[in-house]
Amino acid sequence: MLRRTTSSRKPILIVGGAAALLLFACGPYFMNGYNIFQLTMLMSYAIALLGIVVLTGYCGQFSLGQGAFFGFGAYVAAVLIGKASLHYLLVLPVAAAASFVVGALVSLPAIRLKGIYLALTTFGLAVAFPQLLKHPGLEAVTGGVLGLTVSLPQPPEFLGVTQDHWLFLVSLVTTVIAFAVTAGLLRGRVGRAFIAISDNPTASVAMGVSLQHYKMLAFAFSSMLTGVAGAISALAVRYVAPDSFSMFLSVTLLVGAVVGGVKSVWGVIFGALFMLYVPNIANQISEAAPWAVYGAALILVVTFIPDGIASLFDRFIGRRRNAAAEPTGVYAPSGVK
Amino acid sequence: MGEFLNQVLAGVANGGIYASLALALVMIYQATQHINFAQGEMATLSTFGAWFLFDAGMPYWVVFALTVFGSFIMGALVERLVVKPVGTASPFAFIAVTVGLLMIANSASHWVGGGDIREFPSPFPGWLGSRYLSAHETGTILVTMIVLVALLTFLKRTPFGLAMRAAAQNPVSSGFVGIRVGLMLTIGWGISAAIGAIAGMMVAPIAFLEPNMMGSILLYAFAGALLGGINNPTGAVIGSFAVGIFENLLGVYVTGSELKLTSALCLIVILLILRPSGLFGKAAVSRV
Numbered sequence: 001m002l003r004r005t006t007s008s009r010k011p012i013l014i015v016g017g018a019a020a021l022l023l024f025a026c027g028p029y030f031m032n033g034y035n036i037f038q039l040t041m042l043m044s045y046a047i048a049l050l051g052i053v054v055l056t057g058y059c060g061q062f063s064l065g066q067g068a069f070f071g072f073g074a075y076v077a078a079v080l081i082g083k084a085s086l087h088y089l090l091v092l093p094v095a096a097a098a099s100f101v102v103g104a105l106v107s108l109p110a111i112r113l114k115g116i117y118l119a120l121t122t123f124g125l126a127v128a129f130p131q132l133l134k135h136p137g138l139e140a141v142t143g144g145v146l147g148l149t150v151s152l153p154q155p156p157e158f159l160g161v162t163q164d165h166w167l168f169l170v171s172l173v174t175t176v177i178a179f180a181v182t183a184g185l186l187r188g189r190v191g192r193a194f195i196a197i198s199d200n201p202t203a204s205v206a207m208g209v210s211l212q213h214y215k216m217l218a219f220a221f222s223s224m225l226t227g228v229a230g231a232i233s234a235l236a237v238r239y240v241a242p243d244s245f246s247m248f249l250s251v252t253l254l255v256g257a258v259v260g261g262v263k264s265v266w267g268v269i270f271g272a273l274f275m276l277y278v279p280n281i282a283n284q285i286s287e288a289a290p291w292a293v294y295g296a297a298l299i300l301v302v303t304f305i306p307d308g309i310a311s312l313f314d315r316f317i318g319r320r321r322n323a324a325a326e327p328t329g330v331y332a333p334s335g336v337k
Numbered sequence: 338m339g340e341f342l343n344q345v346l347a348g349v350a351n352g353g354i355y356a357s358l359a360l361a362l363v364m365i366y367q368a369t370q371h372i373n374f375a376q377g378e379m380a381t382l383s384t385f386g387a388w389f390l391f392d393a394g395m396p397y398w399v400v401f402a403l404t405v406f407g408s409f410i411m412g413a414l415v416e417r418l419v420v421k422p423v424g425t426a427s428p429f430a431f432i433a434v435t436v437g438l439l440m441i442a443n444s445a446s447h448w449v450g451g452g453d454i455r456e457f458p459s460p461f462p463g464w465l466g467s468r469y470l471s472a473h474e475t476g477t478i479l480v481t482m483i484v485l486v487a488l489l490t491f492l493k494r495t496p497f498g499l500a501m502r503a504a505a506q507n508p509v510s511s512g513f514v515g516i517r518v519g520l521m522l523t524i525g526w527g528i529s530a531a532i533g534a535i536a537g538m539m540v541a542p543i544a545f546l547e548p549n550m551m552g553s554i555l556l557y558a559f560a561g562a563l564l565g566g567i568n569n570p571t572g573a574v575i576g577s578f579a580v581g582i583f584e585n586l587l588g589v590y591v592t593g594s595e596l597k598l599t600s601a602l603c604l605i606v607i608l609l610i611l612r613p614s615g616l617f618g619k620a621a622v623s624r625v
Contacts, residue, residue, distance in 0.1 A: 062432055064374075109606045115428045116372045117609050120559055123374065124602040127556050131598045247552070251436055258433055288447035295440030302433045303423050 025172055028165045036164040038276060040236045043175040045256060045275045048229035049268035050182050052257035055222035057264070058186055060198025061215060062115070065122030066226050066253045068129040071245025073099050073227025074234035075133065078148040079141055081235075088153040088235070092174055095231035096224050103223020104216055111215040114201075126250040133242035147241030150234050171232050178225055183265050185221070194218055226253075248291070255298045261308025270309040343469065344589050345582055350474035351557075352581025354543065356574040357481045357536035358551070358558035359565075360488060361529045363573045366562075367492060368525020370505050371431050375438035376533050377551030377558070379415075382442045383408040383530070384537035385450050388457060388546055397460040401538065405531045412530025416523045446548035457541035477539040481574065484532060488570050491528075501525055553598055557584065560601045563608050566618020576615065580604065 028036045048070055055061050076095040080086040086094065106125070113121055133142050142148070155166030185191060193214045196204040201211055234240050252275060260271025278297070279290040305311060358377065365373045373379075387404040395403075415438065423430050461476030470478075492498035503511045504521035512518050537551070544550050557580055565576025584601060588594045608615070 056429070060429075062429055064432075064436065109610055112610050113613075116432065117613065119374075119432050120372060120563075121602070121606055121609060124556055124559070124598075124605050127553060128598040128602045131595060135595045136593075248440075251440060254433065254436060255440075262429075286448065288444045290444075291440040291447070292444035295437040295444065298437035298440070299419055299423075299434050302430045302437070306427075306430065 021176075028161075028168050033162065033164045036162075036168050037236055040164070040168050040171045041233060042272050042276050043171045044229045044232040044236065045253075045272035046229075046268045047175055047178045047232070048226045048253055049257045049260060049271045049275075050178060050265065051222035051225035051229070052253060053262060053265055053268060054182060054186065054194070054225065055218050056257065057262040058191060058194040058198060059215065059218035060194075061110070061218060062119040063122040063222070064119050064247075064250050064254060065125035065129075066222075067245050067247065067250030068125045069099060069103065069223045069226040070230035070233070070249060070253065071129055071133070071240075071242075072102055072223075073230030074240045074245065075142060075148075075230075076227065077231035077234040078150045078240040081150055082148050083141065089170070091235075092170070092228055092231055096228045099227020099230075100220045100224040102227070103220040106223065107216045107219030110219060111212055123247070123250075126247040130242040130246050133245070142242070145242060147239060147244075150238045150240065152238055153235065167232075167235055171236075174228060174232065178228065179265065182221075182225065186265065190214070190217065252294060255294045257308075258298055259301050259308055261310030263307055264310030264314070267308050267310025267313075270313075344585055346469040348582030348585030349478070349578055350470055350581070351585060352561070352578035353474060353478040353481050354536070354540050354554060355557045355561045355581055356577035357477065357484065357539050358533065358554055359562040359573045359577045360481070360484055360570060361533040361536055362558055362562045363567060363570050364488065364529035364532055365525060366505075366567045368501055368505050368529065369522060371428070372435070372559075372567075373438075373529065374432065374435040374555075375442055376529065377555035378439045378442035378446065379408075379412070379530055380533035380537035380540075381446050381546075381548060381551045382449075383411070383534035384457070384541050384546055384550070385446055387534070387538055388455055388541075389449070391458060397458060401460070401535075404534050404538065408534035409527040409531040412533075413523045413527035415530070416526035420526065421519070421522070443548055450546070450548055453547070455546040457538070457546045459542040473542050480535065480539060484535060485570055485574050488532070492570070556598060556601050556605075557581070560605050560608075563605055563613075563615055566615030569615065569617045572615055572617030575617070 024039070027039060031039075048066065051069070052063070052066055055063055073095045076098050077091050080091050080094060081088060110118055110121065132138075134145050135142075136144070138144075152163045153167060153170070155161050155163060159166065159169075161169070186194070193204070193209045196207065196209050197211060197214055205211060230245075237244075256271035256275040257268070258271075259274045260269065261267030274297070278293060282290040282293040301308060358380065361376050361380065362372065365371065365376065383404055386407060387400050390400040390403060391397075419438065420431075420434055423434050459473040459476065461472040463472050465475045465479075466472035467475070490498075492502060500511070500516045501521045501524065503514075504516050504518040505525070508518045511521075540550060540554060544554070558577065561577030561580040562573040563576070564579055565572030565574065567573065580601065583604070584597055587600050588597050592600060
């Protein structure tokens with residue numbers, strides 16, 4: 001799983017990446033409000049998918065409930081702005097901290113479950129979450145079935161940009177931080193511990209890697225990323241409602257992660273592009289088509305390119321992953337090994 | 338006291354529905370040692386198929402038989418064309434594929450059924466009903482019991498059922514003793530889709546037929562199957578009735594109906610942590 005870039009191509013990649021980032025950052029100067037909104041959503045999805053890469057790709061824990069963490073972050077942002085009138089630049093860090101704590105709490109039962117049981121439990125979380133948001137006891141805070149509207153942040157005047165553009169810039173800075181922190185975390189000791197747990201939990205314990213500690217960290221960190229993504233989307237969409245965060249959102253996020261490459265930090269960009277543009281294209285065929293397209297894409301990618309679009313890209317630019325990347329059949333029936 | 342009894346029986350009626358879908362989940366687990374997240378949506382799709390057959394004017398039990406048979410074929414085809422190429426070695430791939438199937442089946446239901454909510458006929462004559470349970474509720478429980486007995490007989494009393502369980506638990510050794518493991522998986526998927534179709538046709542008259550009909554029922558069925566033990570059909574049925582009663586009483590007397598799904602989720606979590614093999618299941622032992 002450890003990635004090594006052949007040294008001769010590394011400078012090209014860095015320069016190319018920086019150029020692409022610069023181009024992306026300048027994008028809004030040539031776009032209308034809707035396109036800027038789309039770019040902001042693109043970054044929101046990318047951060048959310050990053051959470052799945054950490055949790056599922058690296059640590060090997062399947063979550064079908066990421067939509068609930070996304071929704072939690074979105075609601076924290078909406079409530080803080082709408083009810084507590086918190087300054088919006090403080091909203092994202094607070095949403096991140098709150099999501100981190102919630103992720104850690106959810107991990108308490110989750111770290112005791114493995115494989116299909118964890119998937120099942122998180123699936124349950126995704127199914128139950130909208131109902132929880134609609135609960136009359138929380139209506140004063142969550143706005144019940146109707147949800148909450150979120151006002152868009154006012155840009156500082158000296159910048160001379162529109163509200164959409166300002167949110168884009170805030171999201172861009174957040175995204176860069178999220179990627180840098182995640183890549184740093186995964187490259188070091190923590191990332192290696194995650195991979196060890198995913199490859200062989202028993203051997204990891206024998207090597208002194210605490211399952212409890214690292215699984216909890218993976219859940220909390222993943223929830224934090226996904227929650228921040230949700231907060232950005234709440235600001236961009238300017239509205240939150242319980243049914244936006246149904247089980248289907250969790251499934252959509254899973255599809256995005258798998259399509260991009262669940263083991264690749266950079267693959268989330270492809271996954272986010274897929275999530276943003278494919279439904280729009282599919283919608284032109286019929287209203288029910290996006291789900292079918294998502295489902296078909298998920299099955300096709302898992303069957304034919306299990307490591308997602310990122311793996312095609314990696315092969316193209318000459319990155320190699322070593323043999324240990326192969327999934328082991330730890331949870332498979334004993335005869336399969 | 339009478340009110341309490343009424344609520345218990347209402348829970349039993351719900352439990353009958355959960356049990357019918359839980360049996361489909363148990364069946365797929367017996368055949369593959371995996372959970373099929375698409376079970377509910379595939380059942381909904383089968384039920385839409387049945388609705389169109391009714392619409393064409395066919396009598397109930399003919400439609401019933403055709404739907405069950407058609408769903409068997411659908412399940413078998415899905416295994417052959419979609420699940421098999423992925424392989425079952427990686428649990429993540431299996432989960433991802435069944436989630437993909439869930440989306441495709443849901444989309445297909447939307448496509449054939451549109452957004453309308455349809456009424457679905459119940460086959461049971463009025464005399465089955467009583468003061469406490471409607472004819473359809475009694476009928477559903479009866480049908481679930483028949484499916485349970487049939488499934489138990491098949492799995493425990495026939496060589497074919499034994500072969501199927503063997504193929505799921507130890508594919509390699511089963512292959513060595515001459516069991517056609519691939520065929521067993523295909524038939525297992527077929528049978529579970531057929532049981533799912535029966536569950537769908539029992540649910541539809543109560544819940545109305547619409548593409549998301551099975552969404553929350555699947556969660557209760559999971560809870561029921563896990564409570565009783567997902568490798569034990571009888572346990573899963575008992576567990577589903579218990580979940581139905583528990584959920585109804587909790588909803589009426591403690592939490593209010595808004596927290597029903599959450600209580601099912603909590604039940605699943607508590608069960609999986611305290612007793613993952615369920616009340617009647619055998620604990621799985623795996624070699625490391």
